[in-house]
Amino acid sequence: MNKKNEAITDMNVDFAQWYTDVVKKSELIDYSPVRGCVILRPYGYGIWELIQKQLDAMFKEGGHENVYMPMFLPKSLLQKEADHVEGFAPEVLTITHAGDEELVDPLCIRPTSEVLFCEHFSNTIQSYRDLPKLYNQWCSVVRWEKTTRPFLRTTEFLWQEGHTAHASEEEAQKEAKTMLDVYTDFFENVLAIPVIRGRKSEKEKFAGAVTTYTIESMMHDGKALQSGTTHYLGDGFAKAFDITFTDKENKLTHVHQTSWGVSTRMIGGIIMVHGDNNGLVLPPKIAPIQVAIIPIAQNKEGVLEAVTNLHEEIKSQFRVKLDISDKTPGFKFSEYEMKGVPLRVELGPKDIEAGNAVLVRRDNGEKKVVSLSNIEEEIEKTLEEIQQGLYNNAKEAKEAKTYSVATLQQFEEVITQKPGFIKAMWCESGECEEKIKKDFSATIRCLPYEQEIIGDTCVCCGEKAEMQAIFARAY
Amino acid sequence: MNKKNEAITDMNVDFAQWYTDVVKKSELIDYSPVRGCVILRPYGYGIWELIQKQLDAMFKEGGHENVYMPMFLPKSLLQKEADHVEGFAPEVLTITHAGDEELVDPLCIRPTSEVLFCEHFSNTIQSYRDLPKLYNQWCSVVRWEKTTRPFLRTTEFLWQEGHTAHASEEEAQKEAKTMLDVYTDFFENVLAIPVIRGRKSEKEKFAGAVTTYTIESMMHDGKALQSGTTHYLGDGFAKAFDITFTDKENKLTHVHQTSWGVSTRMIGGIIMVHGDNNGLVLPPKIAPIQVAIIPIAQNKEGVLEAVTNLHEEIKSQFRVKLDISDKTPGFKFSEYEMKGVPLRVELGPKDIEAGNAVLVRRDNGEKKVVSLSNIEEEIEKTLEEIQQGLYNNAKEAKEAKTYSVATLQQFEEVITQKPGFIKAMWCESGECEEKIKKDFSATIRCLPYEQEIIGDTCVCCGEKAEMQAIFARAY
Numbered sequence: 014m015n016k017k018n019e020a021i022t023d024m025n026v027d028f029a030q031w032y033t034d035v036v037k038k039s040e041l042i043d044y045s046p047v048r049g050c051v052i053l054r055p056y057g058y059g060i061w062e063l064i065q066k067q068l069d070a071m072f073k074e075g076g077h078e079n080v081y082m083p084m085f086l087p088k089s090l091l092q093k094e095a096d097h098v099e100g101f102a103p104e105v106l107t108i109t110h111a112g113d114e115e116l117v118d119p120l121c122i123r124p125t126s127e128v129l130f131c132e133h134f135s136n137t138i139q140s141y142r143d144l145p146k147l148y149n150q151w152c153s154v155v156r157w158e159k160t161t162r163p164f165l166r167t168t169e170f171l172w173q174e175g176h177t178a179h180a181s182e183e184e185a186q187k188e189a190k191t192m193l194d195v196y197t198d199f200f201e202n203v204l205a206i207p208v209i210r211g212r213k214s215e216k217e218k219f220a221g222a223v224t225t226y227t228i229e230s231m232m233h234d235g236k237a238l239q240s241g242t243t244h245y246l247g248d249g250f251a252k253a254f255d256i257t258f259t260d261k262e263n264k265l266t267h268v269h270q271t272s273w274g275v276s277t278r279m280i281g282g283i284i285m286v287h288g289d290n291n292g293l294v295l296p297p298k299i300a301p302i303q304v305a306i307i308p309i310a311q312n313k314e315g316v317l318e319a320v321t322n323l324h325e326e327i328k329s330q331f332r333v334k335l336d337i338s339d340k341t342p343g344f345k346f347s348e349y350e351m352k353g354v355p356l357r358v359e360l361g362p363k364d365i366e367a368g369n370a371v372l373v374r375r376d377n378g379e380k381k382v383v384s385l386s387n388i389e390e391e392i393e394k395t396l397e398e399i400q401q402g403l404y405n406n407a408k409e410a411k412e413a414k415t416y417s418v419a420t421l422q423q424f425e426e427v428i429t430q431k432p433g434f435i436k437a438m439w440c441e442s443g444e445c446e447e448k449i450k451k452d453f454s455a456t457i458r459c460l461p462y463e464q465e466i467i468g469d470t471c472v473c474c475g476e477k478a479e480m481q482a483i484f485a486r487a488y
Numbered sequence: 489m490n491k492k493n494e495a496i497t498d499m500n501v502d503f504a505q506w507y508t509d510v511v512k513k514s515e516l517i518d519y520s521p522v523r524g525c526v527i528l529r530p531y532g533y534g535i536w537e538l539i540q541k542q543l544d545a546m547f548k549e550g551g552h553e554n555v556y557m558p559m560f561l562p563k564s565l566l567q568k569e570a571d572h573v574e575g576f577a578p579e580v581l582t583i584t585h586a587g588d589e590e591l592v593d594p595l596c597i598r599p600t601s602e603v604l605f606c607e608h609f610s611n612t613i614q615s616y617r618d619l620p621k622l623y624n625q626w627c628s629v630v631r632w633e634k635t636t637r638p639f640l641r642t643t644e645f646l647w648q649e650g651h652t653a654h655a656s657e658e659e660a661q662k663e664a665k666t667m668l669d670v671y672t673d674f675f676e677n678v679l680a681i682p683v684i685r686g687r688k689s690e691k692e693k694f695a696g697a698v699t700t701y702t703i704e705s706m707m708h709d710g711k712a713l714q715s716g717t718t719h720y721l722g723d724g725f726a727k728a729f730d731i732t733f734t735d736k737e738n739k740l741t742h743v744h745q746t747s748w749g750v751s752t753r754m755i756g757g758i759i760m761v762h763g764d765n766n767g768l769v770l771p772p773k774i775a776p777i778q779v780a781i782i783p784i785a786q787n788k789e790g791v792l793e794a795v796t797n798l799h800e801e802i803k804s805q806f807r808v809k810l811d812i813s814d815k816t817p818g819f820k821f822s823e824y825e826m827k828g829v830p831l832r833v834e835l836g837p838k839d840i841e842a843g844n845a846v847l848v849r850r851d852n853g854e855k856k857v858v859s860l861s862n863i864e865e866e867i868e869k870t871l872e873e874i875q876q877g878l879y880n881n882a883k884e885a886k887e888a889k890t891y892s893v894a895t896l897q898q899f900e901e902v903i904t905q906k907p908g909f910i911k912a913m914w915c916e917s918g919e920c921e922e923k924i925k926k927d928f929s930a931t932i933r934c935l936p937y938e939q940e941i942i943g944d945t946c947v948c949c950g951e952k953a954e955m956q957a958i959f960a961r962a963y
Contacts, residue, residue, distance in 0.1 A: 046565055046607055047595065050558035055623070058555050080533050083525035083644055084559075084628060090521055106586050106595075111632045112578055120522065122583075122597075133518060133527055148530070153559060153627075157586040169558055 017290040018347060024290055028234045035284055036163045039293045039352045049161035049168030053277070056352065059301030060280055061171060065151060067203055067298070068173065068275070071195050077147040077175065082129040084152070085120040090128045094253040097127060100220020104156040122155045127221065127246070127272055130176035131254035138178060138268060140259050145188070146178040164281030165238075165488050172276035175243075178268040180260065182247070185269035186224075189245040192273045193226040196241040204279065205296040205403040206230050206286050207411055208240060209434070209483060211459030216446055219272075223247035229458040229483065231411040232285035235432030237458045237485035240282055243273035281488070286407050287376075293353030294376055296403050297396040302334045304392060305349040309342050309361025319365045323358070327389055331396070350375060355399045356392060376402055417467050424472055424484070428453045434485050438478040440471035448473055449484060458483045492765040493822060499765055503709045510759055511638045514768045514827045524636035524643030528752070531827065534776030535755055536646060540626060542678055542773070543648065543750070546670050552622040552650065557604040559627070560595040565603045569728040572602060575695020579631040597630045602696065602721075602747055605651035606729035613653060613743060615734050620663075621653040639756030640713075640963050647751035650718075653743040655735065657722070660744035661699075664720040667748045668701040671716040679754065680771040680878040681705045681761050682886055683715060684909070684958060686934030691921055694747075698722035704933040704958065706886040707760035710907030712933045712960035715757055718748035756963070761882050762851075768828030769851055771878050772871040777809040779867060780824040784817050784836025794840045798833070802864055806871070825850060830874045831867060851877055892942050899947055899959070903928045909960050913953040915946035923948055924959060933958045 017023065021034035036042050041057030053061065069079070088107065092098045101124045108120045123129070134146060155169045164170075175192060179185040193210055200206045208228035212218075218225035222244035230240045250256070251267035260266045287294040297303050304327065308320045317337060324335040334354070336345050342359070349357055359371040370388055372381045376399050383391040414433030418424050427435055439445060439457070449472075450456050464481045471478040492498065496509035511517050516532035528536065544554070563582065567573045576599045583595045598604070609621060630644045650667060654660040668685055675681045683703035687693075693700035697719035705715045725731070726742035735741045762769040772778050779802065783795045792812060799810040809829070811820050817834070824832055834846040845863055847856045851874050858866040889908030893899050902910055914920060914932070924947075925931050939956045946953040 043608060043611060045558050045604065046562050047558045047560045050560060052558070052604070052608055053556040055553035055555055059553075061556070062554065078530035078534075079537065080530055081528040081536075081628075081646060083520050083522045083527070084630070085522045085525060085644070087521050103587055106583050108581050108583055108597075109585075111581050114632075120581075129520065129527075132521055136518060153556075155559070157589075169560070171556060 018292055018351060020351070021290070021292060024233065024288070031288075031290075032285060033163070035288055035292050035351075041280070041293075042163050047168070049158060051163050051167055053171075056301060057280065060283070060295070060299055061277060063299045063301065064203075064279060065173075068199055069151070071199060072149050072173075072175070075147070075191070075195065077149045077177075080148050080150050081152065082123075082126050082133070082150060084123050086123055086126070086128055088119045088121055090132060091121050093128060093131075094221050094250050097221035097250075101125070101156075104158065106155055106157055123152075124154055124156045125272075125274070126150070126152075126154075126174055127176065127250060128254070130272075131250050131256060131270075134178050134268065134270075135254045135256045138256060138258050141180055141261055144178060144180045144258060144268065145184065147175075148177065149173055149175045162281075164277050164284070166278075170276050170278070172274050175271070175273040177271045178251075178256065179270070180258070180266070180268065182269045185271050186245050189224065189226055189243045189271045189273065192243045192271070193228065193241070196228050196243070196273075196275060200228060200230065200240060201404065203296070203298045204283055205298075205400055205407060206240070206282055207404065207408040209459060209461050211461035211483065213242070213459060214446060214457045214482075216443060217457060219244045221246060221249060223249070227459050229485075230282055230286065231414060231434060231485075232282070232488065233288070233410070234285070235414045235434075235485075237434065237487040238278070238282050238285070239458070239487060240279065241273070241275040244271060246270040246272060287403050288353070291347070292351035294403065295353035295355060297355045297400050300353065300355050301332060302349070302352070302354045303332045303396060304334070304356045304358055305345070305354045306333060306335045306358045306360065307342055307345050307349075308337060309359055309364075311337060313362045315365055316360065316362060320360050323360060323370070323385070323388070327392065330389060331392060356395055358388075358392075374399060376406075417465075418472060419468050419470075421473060424449070425453065428455055428484075428486070432486065434458070434483050436465060436467060437472035437482060437484060438466070438468045438470060439480050439482040440474055440476045440478040441480050442471075442474070445471055445473035453486075455484045455486050458485050458487060493767055493826060495826070496765070496767060499708065499763070506763075506765075507760060508638070510763055510767050510826075516755070516768075517638050522643070524633060526638045526642055528646075531776055532755065535758070535770070535774055536752060538774045538776065539678075539754060540648075543674055544626070546674060547624050547648075547650070550622070550666070550670065552624045552652075555623050555625050556627065557598075557601050557608070557625060559598055561598055561601070561603055563594045563596055565607060566596050568603060568606075569696050569725055572696035572725075576600065576631075579633065581630055581632055598627075599629055599631045600747075600749070601625070601627075601629075601649055602651065602725060603729070605747075606725050606731060606745075609653050609743065609745075610729045610731045613731060613733050616655055616736055619653060619655045619733060619743065620659065622650075623652065624648055624650045637756075639752055639759070641753075645751050645753070647749050650746070650748040652746045653726075653731065654745070655733070655741070655743065657744045660746050661720050664699065664701055664718045664746045664748065667718045667746070668703065668716070671703050671718070671748075671750060675703060675705065675715060676879065678771070678773045679758055680773075680875055680882060681715070681757055682879065682883040684934060684936050686936035686958065688717070688934060689921060689932045689957075691918060692932060694719045696721060696724060698724070702934050704960075705757055705761065706889060706909060706960075707757070707963070708763070708885070709760070710889045710909075710960075712909065712962040713753070713757050713760070714933070714962060715754065716748070716750040719746060721745040721747060762878055763828070766822075767826035769878070770828035770830060772830045772875050775828065775830050776807060777824070777827070777829045778807045778871060779809070779831045779833055780820070780829045781808060781810045781833045781835065782817055782820050782824075783812060784834055784839075786812060788837045790840055791835065791837060795835050798835060798845070798860070798863070802867065805864060806867060831870055833863075833867075849874060851881075892940075893947060894943050894945075896948060899924070900928065903930055903959075903961070907961065909933070909958050911940060911942060911956060912947035912959060913941070913943045913945060914955050914957040915949055915951045915953040916955050917946075917949070920946055920948035928961075930959045930961050933960050933962060
């Protein structure tokens with residue numbers, strides 16, 4: 014697709030503005046009168062519903078159950094785990110008055126719900142028979158942010174938060190890693206976004222966690238997006254909240270916990286990984302409309318009947334939109350391109366006469382004439398090709414923008430001239446991590462599972478290093 | 489079922505305490521450290537998920553689309569429609585500070601979201617081509633209440649709120665009535681709860697509405713539960729928020745709006761309509777577990793294998809729980825009775841030898857020996873019978889406790905001695921409505937669609953009356 018939709022900024026000229034244009038023009042969101050909060054319009058919320066449905070099934074497959082906790086946390090409760098409150102306090106909205114009544118214990122709006130789950134676990138777990146507890150909730154959380162961008166960082170955002178309690182460290186660690194695998198599977202096979210799995214450095218881990226695992230993905234502009242995290246919380250929360258159980262040897266023991274979450278931020282990732290100069294490009298598995306049927310010369314005899322029949326025929330198998338509005342076909346083409354609909358079916362008098370239809374792929378613009386007699390199989394096959402093609406393209410782009418560097422000088426060259434992921438050795442000192450952050454605005458995205466030992470000295474200080482890290486600038 | 493579970497209070501002795509015992513013992517909820525807010529545990533949230541799934545499909549069938557609006561409303565926005573703000577102001581939680589920052593325009597936590605939808609409509613509706621807008625959202629709202637009870641009245645509660653905009657009064661009125669029909673269908677055919685449809689008096693209608701329609705149901709103790717409402721909002725909000733469109737004659741016109749909602753309060757209704765002295769009784773259509781399989785003498789050869797096979801065989805068709813824990817069968821029986829599981833399947837060595845299983849109905853305790861060879865059909869048929877039976881019982885109970893009265897003296901006799909619904913004529917004056925409320929704590933639940941003209945004078949003042957009302961004490 015060489016042409017460019019004039020309604021949006023060129024992504025290679027101003028990527029940030031392109032992003033803003035796309036989220037608005039494709040009708041994913043509208044700005045709201047509340048600072049830092051957006052409205053998810055039907056098309057944007059439709060993507061979220063498809064994400065929810067598929068992820069929720071994966072969670073339940075693993076034995077997790079959904080619950081709902083209050084959106085408020087008493088301030089006193091939030092303060093129980095010291096690291097946790099320190100991490101979140103600056104972002105928390107607090108309610109001191111309800112109507113005319115002054116609250117003795119002010120209420121915080123949840124920035125995350127560890128403390129409520131802990132309190133509930135403390136009340137409901139007595140014996141090893143009550144374990145594990147595998148809970149999840151779908152809700153919104155609130156973090157007061159200085160600068161916000163639709164999907165990537167908003168004051169209120171939708172997410173899921175998993176909270177589990179286990180009898181042993183081993184089991185809880187396994188849960189944290191398994192859920193990272195579930196996220197990886199979902200990103201790669203549903204969102205068509207390749208990820209790097211790893212753990213966070215001490216500096217970057219979740220407030221209150223022993224270990225934070227993360228999946229990091231690369232956006233079109235080479236920047237990283239932290240896409241999902243899982244945390245092994247150890248027994249720190251259990252000690253602060255007195256969550257104990259009687260084990261099989263009749264000994265009172267603290268549980269080990271995990272928490273994990275992904276959010277509407279994923280939609281920002283979809284936009285920035287797959288989008289192009291004509292707007293959004295959606296992977297078929299999360300596209301609210303998978304197929305747009307557009308009649309050509311719809312006033313000619315037989316055309317409306319043919320598109321209506323086709324719609325009836327395929328609508329139970331795919332998510333289909335038949336557009337018989339009085340707009341021109343060209344106008345409709347741009348509209349569904351902007352919305353990233355994976356496949357367009359054109360049907361005009363000549364096609365009908367020949368018993369054919371034209372399929373046009375959103376991802377690469379490829380046109381294909383297919384027989385109406387086996388159009389369902391053709392659509393199915395093409396949607397699968399698009400899904401796989403988007404993943405392959407994203408993977409190639411990520412690999413092309415991943416660089417191995419050995420010295421600070423090389424680091425500087427790459428980060429300033431070729432934005433992407435930097436593989437480098439790291440001595441594991443906070444000082445080197447901090448220096449790189451300060452000098453280059455780049456952070457350690459993760460210490461990848463798949464270690465590629467490309468040297469034996471730290472990229473920053475030159476001392477001995479045994480750990481390979483991924484550095485990048487990030488959203 | 490004559491026996492009574494000793495873990496809960498007798499419903500005929502103390503209905504309020506029975507209710508509290510049941511919600512807790514059946515593990516629907518747990519109390520939270522936040523005043524007036526409860527935790528929906530997996531079993532309680534599981535009912536909500538089944539409600540959501542079925543209602544959402546009905547909304548979408550009618551062309552409605554889901555969106556998500558921020559949970560905050562700027563205070564200035566809430567104040568735009570005078571009646572609306574007056575109705576909600578006393579219950580609204582307000583945030584004046586975010587971190588250290590004082591907010592110029594304080595944020596209210598939504599008690600309902602009319603004003604955000606209005607603002608969005610105002611920004612997105614231009615022409616008659618943009619109409620109707622048929623939106624819905626699933627979310628939680630917050631109303632600061634003095635006294636709270638699980639499901640019936642909590643500070644935060646889960647609900648859906650529909651918001652629509654139309655080109656004409658006629659179309660909007662039709663939408664408000666159609667959605668009341670959808671709620672009626674859902675209550676009667678899914679929740680097995682009969683309802684009375686009608687409209688609210690001026691005093692009882694929604695703050696900002698022209699007309700409020702309601703469905704009212706009767707609880708076991710004869711009190712009414714307002715179960716769902718739909719509102720025709722007229723063009724008052726449209727004028728306050730400047731929501732206009734260019735109509736087909738190219739004239740600038742205000743839209744006409746509706747809103748409508750049902751909440752987790754429905755779960756309170758299910759408990760108080762169907763429950764009994766052994767705990768919860770759930771209609772099969774919203775039961776998280778429809779069938780509990782309980783092995784008898786599970787250590788005997790072949791028993792575990794047989795229950796496992798049965799579970800495998802039926803689990804794709806029904807929501808089934810196989811319980812092979814080391815508790816006694818009797819203990820399990822009470823547990824699933826408390827949880828209101830519609831059907832229990834018992835399978836022991838003798839049954840297996842005979843190729844049979846025993847089905848036990850939760851609603852009436854009926855036992856039936858069925859052949860394992862056609863157990864799926866038997867279960868399906870029995871679940872349908874239970875669903876229908878629960879509805880029939882509830883309908884009979886409601887009719888038995890509905891009384892027609894002509895004078896205030898009769899009114900007093902009935903309301904103090906035979907709690908239930910009172911049909912009476914009403915002169916449509918606010919004074920009579922207020923007097924009855926003050927003297928008897930009874931309110932006009934609705935002016936029913938199906939008017940039964942049982943006289944021509946007002947039950948209160950004796951003046952001329954043409955309107956039949958339903959009076960009751962209510963939750």
